[in-house]
Amino acid sequence: MKAAVVPGPKQGLVVTEVPDPKPGKGEVVIRVNRAALCYRDLLQLQGYYPRMKYPVILGHEVVGTIEEVGEGVTGFEPGERVISLLYAPDGTCDYCLSGDEAYCHSRQGYSEELDGFFAEKARVKVTSLVKVPKEVSDEAAVLVPCVTGMxxxxxxxxxxxxxxxxxxxxxxxxxxxxxxxxxxxxxxxxxxxxxxxxxxxxxxxxxxxxxxxxxxxxxxxxxxxxxxxxxxxxxxxxxxxxxxxxxxxxxxxxxxxxxxxxxxxxxxxxxxxxxxxxxxHASATKRDALETLKLSTKIEPVIAATVSLDRINEGYELLKSGNKVGKVLVKP
Ligand SMILES: [Zn+2]
Ligand SMILES: [Zn+2]
The missing domain is CATH 3.90.180.10 (Medium-chain alcohol dehydrogenases, catalytic domain)
Incomplete structure (x- = not known):
């Protein structure tokens, strides 16, 4: 599949072919409906995020449709539309169990320790998944994890x-x-x-x-x-x-x-x-995401541009120029 990859520290973003992801235990594979560009990506490209693995697929904001579920996954089925938190919590510690999973010690960040979402498909841990109600559009849903939910x-x-x-x-x-x-x-x-x-x-x-x-x-x-x-x-x-x-x-x-x-x-x-x-705040929890999704029909997504993966660097140029109103999205 096609993906936008950061090969190494400060090496920019390259659109390339990578192997299709397979869901591991406790994971699903989603088809990416929309991902979103964020200023944080620019800091990541400048090397400010020390926990990034390399190479890594960039992008931490996503809405997608589940294609495949891995071993041990319950409560999620192929065909369901989901968003992911910006990070995958372990789902078992005291913070996670009390709904403060943003503070989980063993959380892993998408586009940091885990591959992110600027790709045709993505592997997502079930601990970070939130279902999207059918009345909420992809454009409104993709804003929840890093924008409206936060x-x-x-x-x-x-x-x-x-x-x-x-x-x-x-x-x-x-x-x-x-x-x-x-x-x-x-x-x-x-x-x-x-x-x-x-x-x-x-x-x-x-x-x-x-x-x-x-x-x-x-x-x-x-x-x-x-x-x-x-x-x-x-x-x-x-x-x-x-x-x-x-x-x-x-x-x-x-x-x-x-x-x-x-x-x-x-x-x-x-x-x-x-x-x-x-x-x-730098992120939302599942509870924030669920409550925000309920409000999302009252919020009109303001989208400056939607670009393909091949044109993602043009999306960043638009982001950096400031010559826009609203978010820049990626449609793989
Ligand atoms: Zn973001
Ligand atoms: Zn935890």
Missing amino acids: IYRGIRRSGGIRPGELVLVTGASGGVGIHAIQVAKALGAKVIGVTTSESKAPIVKKYADYVIVGRKFSEEAKKIGDVTLVIDTVGTPTIEESLKSLWMGGRLLQIGNVDPSQAYQLRLGYVILKDIKIVA
């Missing part, structure tokens, strides 16, 4: 979002931001979308209640009302303005940016005196 985890489970609350989203036209607006709206919030691009403001306005254009957004945000939750999808360049936007007791959720550079110098007194809670 946002849901941050604002519902960790952030305790309340209906009517005023939420601010930075990077509002990005693949994470445009969906963060929609998840917050689906949970009853009023949303301010912040973008640095005048030309993208109309698309942000389609989903958000208010739009602010520019890098200095905190003063304008305060005029709209008491912002008590910020979903910061940009990170290093926006954290200072994000903190300044928050009213007392506010929560700052950092997601989407795993840039290895240092963020600005945090004035701890400011955070303490304003009673601010900082939360960060």
